[in-house]
Amino acid sequence: MDASFVVSGPLDVARSLSRFRLWGEDPANRLSDGGFQRAVQVDGQWCGYMFTWTGGPDDTRLQVSVPDARRARVLDAALAEVRHICALDLDVGSFYRRAGADPTLAALVPRLYGLRPTLSPDPFEMLVGAICAQQVNLAFAFTVRARLVRRFGRRVRVGGQTVYAFPEPAAVARANVGELRAMQLTVRKAEYIVGLARRIVSGELDLEALQTRSNEEIIETLTSVRGLGRWTAEWFLARGLGRGDVCPAGDLAVRKAFARFYNRGRDLSEDAIRRRAATWGPHQNVAVHYLLAGQRMEAKTSGGGT
């Protein structure tokens, strides 16, 4: 069973999804030559699905297929996930028009045309991924996260490939810290992850209910959980919920990008970064994504730099 539709607004799928293999493999989000595979849970059961794409960035057609097609509900769930992963609700066209007023962004747009941030459909997955990425280089974070996924996630076959469902909170809640330590998480991060899972299982933290609240309420709720600071909460808003008016100004890579593009390589204060980002209004999320991608591009061609 499958369905296809044409995307409205610029979208370069391959460019946007490439981040799933930039720093290593992600067993829960498989980007293969044939397309993108993932698992979705419907009525308590995990089902694999895949999607492929055709056409240029201005007339992209997405094709979503569910091999195990007994229920249309699985296809509906997969479609909703794909729309979320590709961030189809972000108004990139409007961002492009607005970017004309900013020379830095105006120069990046044609080079990155169709790029969108990929959004995580699963809030627990987003938070665990963020904890893994706290303070360490992203290649290492990917490696550790992949170990977690293979250890606690369910294997699902789809299109001749194996993809893992990202571990459910209940499975992680049953783990002990020593088990996670063996995956080269620090004791502290192991405690954060298990503690988070247990809070979710106990109902103390309701991530689904959180999604309708304001940015500030979400930041306040998340930062009251041990292991989740402002950095994690802001990336959750940006890359999990797809909120447009968010800038993780404390992020090391974001700070470097702002220093490079807006201050001749010298550091800007977090407040200064927030003030500039605020002028982009609902496009902060996408703008920051372009700055980070632009920085990677320049690092590659000019060999990095102070």
Add this chain to the structure above:
DNA sequence: AGCCAGGCTCTCG
């Protein structure tokens, strides 16, 4: 070898 990676908590002045 040593320092830095897309942080956060805890502990001290």
Add this chain to the structure above:
DNA sequence: CGAGAGCATGGC
């Protein structure tokens, strides 16, 4: 309340 140590590993 701000500053600083500690965390653990991989890459340069």
